[in-house]
Amino acid sequence: MEWDWDFAWSILPQLLAGFRVTLIATALGAVVAAVLGLVFAILRRSRNRAVARTTGFVVEFIRGTPLLVQLYFIFYVLPDLGIRLPTLTAGVIGMGLHYATYTAEVYRGGIEAVAKGQWEAAKATNLTARQTWIHVILPQAVPPMIPAMANYLLAMFKETPLLSAITVLELMNQARSVANSSYRYVEPMTMVGVMFLIVSVISVIGLRWLERHYGRVGK
Amino acid sequence: MGDWSGYLTLILQGAWVTIKLTLMGSALALVVAFVAGLGRISRRAALRWLSTAYIEFFRGTSIFVQLFWIYFVLPMTGLWAPTPMQAGVLALGLNVGAYGAEVVRGAILAVPRDQYEACIAVNLTRFQRMRHVILPQALPLMLPTFGNNAIELLKATSVVSLISLADMTFQAQVVRSQTGNTLLPFVTILVLYFAMSSVLSLAIRSYERRVTRGLDGVR
Numbered sequence: 043m044e045w046d047w048d049f050a051w052s053i054l055p056q057l058l059a060g061f062r063v064t065l066i067a068t069a070l071g072a073v074v075a076a077v078l079g080l081v082f083a084i085l086r087r088s089r090n091r092a093v094a095r096t097t098g099f100v101v102e103f104i105r106g107t108p109l110l111v112q113l114y115f116i117f118y119v120l121p122d123l124g125i126r127l128p129t130l131t132a133g134v135i136g137m138g139l140h141y142a143t144y145t146a147e148v149y150r151g152g153i154e155a156v157a158k159g160q161w162e163a164a165k166a167t168n169l170t171a172r173q174t175w176i177h178v179i180l181p182q183a184v185p186p187m188i189p190a191m192a193n194y195l196l197a198m199f200k201e202t203p204l205l206s207a208i209t210v211l212e213l214m215n216q217a218r219s220v221a222n223s224s225y226r227y228v229e230p231m232t233m234v235g236v237m238f239l240i241v242s243v244i245s246v247i248g249l250r251w252l253e254r255h256y257g258r259v260g261k
Numbered sequence: 262m263g264d265w266s267g268y269l270t271l272i273l274q275g276a277w278v279t280i281k282l283t284l285m286g287s288a289l290a291l292v293v294a295f296v297a298g299l300g301r302i303s304r305r306a307a308l309r310w311l312s313t314a315y316i317e318f319f320r321g322t323s324i325f326v327q328l329f330w331i332y333f334v335l336p337m338t339g340l341w342a343p344t345p346m347q348a349g350v351l352a353l354g355l356n357v358g359a360y361g362a363e364v365v366r367g368a369i370l371a372v373p374r375d376q377y378e379a380c381i382a383v384n385l386t387r388f389q390r391m392r393h394v395i396l397p398q399a400l401p402l403m404l405p406t407f408g409n410n411a412i413e414l415l416k417a418t419s420v421v422s423l424i425s426l427a428d429m430t431f432q433a434q435v436v437r438s439q440t441g442n443t444l445l446p447f448v449t450i451l452v453l454y455f456a457m458s459s460v461l462s463l464a465i466r467s468y469e470r471r472v473t474r475g476l477d478g479v480r
Contacts, residue, residue, distance in 0.1 A: 106412065106458035107451050108419035111430055115451065118443040200323035207423060214325065227333040235322050235330055242321035 050229045053220050057233055060216030067133055067212060068199045074138025075198065076191070079145030083153065086146065105143040110204050112136050117208040133205040141198050148190045152183040189253045196245045200238060213237065265445075268436045272446065275432030276453055282349055282418045282428060283457070287411050289354025290361055297358065298365025299391075312362065319359035324417045328352040332424045345426035349418070357414045361407065368402035369395060401473045408465030412458045419454075429453060 085097040104112070113136040120127065127135070156179050164174040206215035217230035300312030319327065331352050336342035343351065372395050380390040422431035433446040440446075 103451075103455050106416075106462075107454040108416040108430070110419040110422070111433070111447065111451055111454065114430070114434070115447045118437060119447055122443050200321075201325075203323055203325040204420070214329075218329075221333070228337050231326070231330050231334045235326050238323065238326060239318065239321040243317065246317075246321075 045228060045232075046226070049224070049226060050233060053224075053230060053233070056216050056220060057213060057230065057237070060211060060213035061237060063130070063210065063212040064199070064202045067130060067137070067202050067205060067210065068195070070134040071137035071141065071198055071202075072195050074134060075141035075145050075194070078138060078142035080149055082142055082146035083149035086150065087153070101143045101146055104140060109136065109140045109201060110207060112140055113204060113208050129208055129210050130205075133208060133210045136208075137198055137201065137205070141194055144194050144197075145191060148187050148194070149183075151190075152187040153179060155186060156182050185256050188256045189249060192245075192249050192252050196242065196249065199241065199245075203234075268440065268446070269449070271432045271436060272429060272449055272453070275427055275429035275450075276457075278426065278428045279415070279418050279430075279454075280457070282346075282353065282421060282426075283411070283415045285350045286353030286357065286414050286418065289350060290357040290410070290414060291407075293354055293358030294361025294365050297362035298369070301362065301366045302369060316359045316362050319356050320363075324352055324356045325420050325423075327356055328420055328424060345421065345424050348424060349421040349426055353414055353417055353421075356417070357410050360410055360413075364403050364406045364410070365399075368399040371402055372398050401469065404465060404469045404472060408462060408469070411461050411465065415458055415461060416454070 082097055082101055086094055086101070088094045088097070113133060116127070116132045116136045117129070120132070160178055160182065161174070164178045169178065202212055203214035205212050206218060209215070211219075213234055217234045220230045221227045297312045297315055300308045301316070303309055303312070328348060331343060332345065332348040335348075376394055376398065377390070380394050385394065418428055419430040422428050422434065425431065427435075429450045433450045436446040437443055
């Protein structure tokens with residue numbers, strides 16, 4: 043089968059519409075992952091052993107099972123339990139939850155990298171736990187985390203095609219619907235690949251810069 | 262939900278497919294990782310370029326896109342029409358192999374320089390140097406990340422259900438559509454996936470202990 047440039051041009055607008063949804067899903071998923079990851083990381087450090095253990099197990103469980111199945115779970119099971127979500131919301135929650143277990147590790151690494159003396163100094167100056175976190179620990183812990191976080195952001199972006207399995211009309215789904223209605227797979231599938239590749243290559247260059255700028259923290 | 266044991270058998274058949282995919286995919290990924298990883302540090306520029314292109318390409322797009330490309334686009338080019346199983350193993354192996362290649366490269370470069378110099382001093386050939394001196398020291402460094410990669414591969418196998426290969430996720434969907442019950446099939450496979458990834462991480466940890474035995478004083 044020959045590559046048809048005219049056909050490729052004609053489907054570009056539809057693919058770009060899907061690409062927009064892909065970007066929105068990535069951005070929202072990243073916010074969920076960043077916030078929830080911090081919650082996981084803090085709960086895992088809790089002095090209450092039961093809380094720390096339970097959180098640890100939940101994180102391990104989510105990380106040990108496929109994102110696709112988790113998306114199905116949210117998409118099919120929750121409505122039966124009376125929770126109806128729009129598909130994009132379901133997808134964003136699923137991706138955010140999955141990647142939160144990864145970002146939680148980044149937070150943990152970053153927090154543990156803050157010198158012990160900082161905690162003691164905060165206690166010595168009588169800061170509350172809240173003040174210690176917000177004014178002492180996090181400002182020092184966050185910059186070294188940035189490259190690792192950006193890495194997972196990119197990983198999440200690449201995983202967005204999974205959302206097509208729960209009918210979100212993102213890039214991959216648009217490509218599949220083009221392919222199914224025209225019986226031409228070569229152009230849409232290749233264009234999806236190229237689009238992802240372009241974003242990834244640019245992001246990798248950005249990532250290298252971030253790494254030089256902020257240094258690395260253990261994964 | 263009367264015939265639950267029959268549906269469980271179906272899911273267990275899917276589990277076997279998932280295990281086969283994981284084993285074959287990991288085997289391919291391991292071979293590819295060493296070939297591309299060694300290629301990246303080769304003396305020949307052409308080999309270095311080829312390996313880099315392969316690694317960037319497969320890390321820049323997701324397994325989902327690669328799988329669809331192999332399964333739907335490759336046959337259209339008239340080269341080869343893979344079965345779903347072949348397409349699955351190929352996509353999984355090539356994708357995870359690209360990540361593994363960077364691990365191999367990193368571990369080999371982490372072996373101290375004086376080891377290379379010592380090899381030259383005792384007149385080892387390049388092959389002997391790699392086989393008997395560098396790799397035995399680099400291997401323990403690779404193992405933890407390889408373990409993580411194997412778990413990522415296991416999780417990624419769920420994507421093959423989308424090209425209608427009857428793995429565990431696919432069978433859970435079959436059970437869901439036949440019974441209308443959503444909770445039971447998905448919880449079952451989530452637990453099974455978690456059990457598999459736990460076994461993998463335990464196995465890699467015990468193997469790690471074996472390979473690092475006797476290296477305690479060195480590092």
